[in-house]
Amino acid sequence: MRIPPFHHDKSWQRFFVGVILGMLIGWLFFLYNFGYVHEKLVMEINKQKSTVENHEKTIDILQKDQDEQNKENQQKLTVQTIKINFTNEKEVNLSELTLFELKEDVESELELVKNKSIETVYSSKELLLKAVRNKIFVIGDKRYQLEVEQLTLYTTLELELSIHAAE
Incomplete structure (x- = not known):
């Protein structure tokens, strides 16, 4: 049994070139879209991280202020x-x-x-x-x-x- 020589036929050559070019174009399209989506997600995550850090700092400051006020009120309410x-x-x-x-x-x-x-x-x-x-x-x-x-x-x-x- 012999494998037919498809590489000599022009229609098959065009088909294989089309498949290879389609795979390359699809791969480039995938890389572009993946990079674009990944960049957007990284930017969104960085914004959320900075927002969370700002909120944590604010919470720490408010807790410290509340603790100081509680201590001051505690001292004010006792005979010193x-x-x-x-x-x-x-x-x-x-x-x-x-x-x-x-x-x-x-x-x-x-x-x-x-x-x-x-x-x-x-x-x-x-x-x-x-x-x-x-x-x-x-x-x-x-x-x-x-x-x-x-x-x-x-x-x-x-x-x-x-x-x-x-x-």
């Missing part, structure tokens, strides 16, 4: 410091050391209210006042009793006290 003022320190005529020791004793007595919520401290303010009024502070060999004249409660607990000699 205790300030003691004596209204009659000139009339009593005590030394600076005695006044300092009295302040330190009162602050140590009220140390429990630091970093407590203002609401909690406000609800127990009568106990605070009684704790300061009923306590006799011994400094050196002298005894002193304090009377609360004014109480200011915010992030700073401020007490206006008058000093009296205890009996």
